[in-house]
Amino acid sequence: MKKYKLLLLTTALTGLLTACNEQLDLPTDGRITMDQVFSDYNRTRGYLNSCYGFVPKPYMDRASFTDEAQDADDITPGSRYIVWYGGNVTSTTYGKNSADGSPWGDLYEGIRKCNVFIENIKTAPVYASEGEKNAWTAQAHTLRALYYLQLIKRYGGVPIFDKPLGIDHDFSTDKRAKFSEVVTFILSDCDKALSYPATRDGLPWEIFDNQYGIMTRAVAYAIKSQAVTYAASPLWSDGTYDWAKATEINAEALAECLANGYRLFDEKPAANIAQNAYALFFFTTSNDQRATDKETIYHVGDKMQVWRYAGMPTNPGMERTGPCPTQDLVDAYEMANGEAPITGYSDEARTVPVINAKSGYKENDPYAGRDPRFYASVYYNGAVRNLDQPNGKKVETFVGGEEEISDINRKHTRTGYYLRKFSNFRSGQNNDADGAVRLMRLAELYLNFAESAYQSAGPDVPVKAGNLSMSARDAVNAVRTRAGMPGFPLGMSKDAFEKKYRNERRIELAFEEHRFFDVRRWKILDQTDRFVTGMRITKSGSNYVYKRFKFQNRNAFSDKYLMYPIDQSEVDKIIGLSGTGSPDRDWQNPGWLD
Template identity: 40%
Template sequence: MKRITLNILLIATVLIGACRKDPLDLMPDGRITIDQVFTDEMMASEYVNTIYANMQHYGTAYNYWTMLAGYSDEAHDNDFPQDMGRAPSRWYNGELRPNWNPMDIPASVGAYDPTTNGFYYRNGWKGIRQSNVFLANIDKTVFTNPTVKARLIAEVKTLRAFFYLELIKMYGGMPVVDKPFTVDFKFETLPRQSFKECVDFIKQNCDQAIAESNFPWRITTEPERGRFTKAVAHAVRSQALLFGASPLWNPEGDAGRWTLAAADIKQSLQALTDAGYQLYPEYEAFFYGRSDLSPSPGDKETIYEVKTFGGTPEFSHLMFRMHAIPTLGGDKAGCSPSQELVDAYEMADGQIPILGYQDDDHLQPVINTASGYDEKHPYLNRDPRFYATVWYNDALYGDVNGKPYRIQSYVGGADGISNLMQRTHNGYYLRKFRNPKQLDPNTGTALFKKYRLGEIYLNYAEAANEAAGPTSDVYDAVNAVRARAKMPQLPAGLNKEAMRERIRRERRVEMSFEEQRIWDVRRWKILGQTDKLTTGIEWTKTGEGQFTGKRVVAGRRKSWADNYLIIPIPTSELTLMPLWEQNPGW
């Protein structure tokens, strides 16, 4: 999407803007007043671009250029323990505080800076505020083509819903604000509202956007890349309803929320597929590039990719440099898949190889002997998504400089396990998102996929199973995702609890490193079971192509207690909002 910056002061957020003068209502001193903006259809359209500018970049947007996966049990961030000043290390060390959130630091920021606390929080509210300003003023704007105005209104309603969803996932219920504050508004009277009330508001906005016939299903031209569509409204609504029905946000166990979520997500899934959305035929290749834009693209699965802007390096460039194999370029190893993630992948025939662990350190796996899993050769005959996601010891990378190259993550190998930031600490490197044929950091084109059809299938499967048990619709949704990965169908006859476990496993492997796991373990309230540590395998070479391995703890964490389920609201906000209570445990 073309980013055009108006000469308008757009820095005050909803909640920090406790001053009595509206900073958008500027005096005529050479700048443009908000009233002037909405007297011109071009400037009103450009104003929407300023709303998009509040989106975080996701993917590799976290300090420094790391991924959110490293804050969950699906990865170990190899900055730890060598660089204890970096955000992931401080997260592992349990340094989250109301006035200091290691997750909430922009990628490029180095040492701790108090001004960065609440960065994403402020931007989220800024996006909501600007959406409200737009929706309150757009009626007075005359458009040559009325369908453009209708589209923009639907687009901004989806943006407002999106910003609310991103805020409440992290911080819990927020005030539901649907219009700009007046200059004399008393912010100290503003109450928080429940997660459910926020989800209801998100659904209302998305429903209205979906109903707009002039809101397109797809972006089809390059200048519009990065704009929201009707498909995004379905994705936002789907995720909000799923979260709102989940144990963390539905402590009463209200079954009606699951029923509503299942019905609406089913309608979204049907509408998306009717509009031509399909699972991409090849799981691995799907993540190598960005979606092609046309009325009938080759990539029919992507719903929304995060477009790079503002001078930030491309996602593919950062994946090459910051989550790298040392012998193949890059600055550091970044996030490496955890042994716990590796253990979650099924065998190729659908058998579950690792049923759990005998010890708290996960060094003694409970092996399903009927699965055919061989502890000496643990990477044989696994789910194809494993090979698309994880580089493991002795894996064939491909040709490098005309010669076949195998990953040498064994002790003493060229990519060998060590405590250096440039090396894996657990024996693995991340493969997902990077084409092995990409040997130059500047040749990749991948963008981070924020929403895609595969998620909608699994959102529906989970909601429908919780609402009515493992019906044929539940099986069909999960099996559609498995079939694309060339995995067999789930076994027949699963009960509700067994299906729940299979759906959770499916989400974990299908959407690894896509910023799902960190929120899933929270909304399921299993953080204390998953995030105490991560492990890996230390391989020792004993001969040509021969290795012996032992499981090792890659890193222990102090970020798994119940108060970590919901991130604390920045202290600076609570001083302005005396009616608010801090989140539990903070």
């Protein structure tokens, strides 16, 4: 067993995070026992730090795997977008052709480390107060819940391991738990973490000095909210978690966060800084101990270079245009009066829109009078390029313009639009000022609550939790108020509310990776991802002619794409170790047998 512990620790200490701790003083042969780790204060903290860092970092490129964007590299031979759009992905090649690779192994490595920590800290002789040990334990439970959440939203039900595996572990007993069973485990882990005091000697709300990125109570509540919302959704619902139960958990999560200082970011910027609070939020740092940014709950996404990797050809030093917003997404942005600009299409290619007469939308001036979030998220033909020069350069996506549409150049838009969200207009070669994707933020909690509440109680019925009394409509309207949009009206039917709610979620969380998972859990992938459209603009004198067009059909919308495949090498290892089952019945996800 001692030999096993030595081998286990060799991998456990790989990549140890030492930013906030002294470097581990390892013996010269690199070996150290678990007893030695958990009897030393710095080594114990170091091991806990090594439990962090296994969450796949959200990034703007996932939009290109949804109906939010068509990637400009769809013309680059061998690109992952050509493979994905063609539906030519297998369980063996998924990792190199997907948005975040194949994170199965990394997430289970994080879980293994959390298990080792939780098991050993119980009897650790390390000289530390019980309060500090409690705080460490709460972090490990929250992290483990987070890793399991990231697994199930990608792979569905997975094996649950709550203790380190011994050398005598019987792999033939391992099985994939159901999605709902893993959610139950996630909720239990979060509740365990939340059972500790809301202080530094437990799981606090506050983010203390040098504690950025550490688990907090808000993270635990956000994990619970997302997990139960997914569990009640059509793809995963098995009766264990209905919408009423989801509403109960979502209401508590939202109420607790609001009661403890979380707020939607509403700082109004000067006109030469950003278009509105929504725009400013995405390139404002979240590393401020919630002094200004009180909306971010957990931020693991790296700072992006939108100007370089999703840029316009007129940006010096740009390399590619990346995810180009689709016409489908642009159509989803309502008018500023709250009306949808179009109510549908009269052709199967979605190139002939049915105009909503009440909206004020004009086909010859399609970008006027839209939701303020449109201007914060999309560069369109005629958009002001530099906010400090409102009468200066305008973006030219028309044929022949400086940023013209192209179907042969990866440095030009494929759809007629460029990504603006996360981008500070001042960013460039000498000023990396773009933002990043938050993994969890308060707006999602409002929307999760709204989704479960309209399903379980109706759009207008208040739900109470603590000091909170809020209806689904109230929750959505809180998000829309920050955006400068009129609220949902009173008295909507459940079906009408659902349609408008899903559109609101699409807009508020655009390019933040939610769309990829939302259309899957709602089981509408075959409706949203068959193809996308763009807008080709030509200039005639001083006038513009707008013509919608359809891209080639995509082939990544069948039911097998509802879940990631488990990497085939992992499946082979599982079958080899367990000696039971067959990959098609027990381990590999449906449709991914190569």
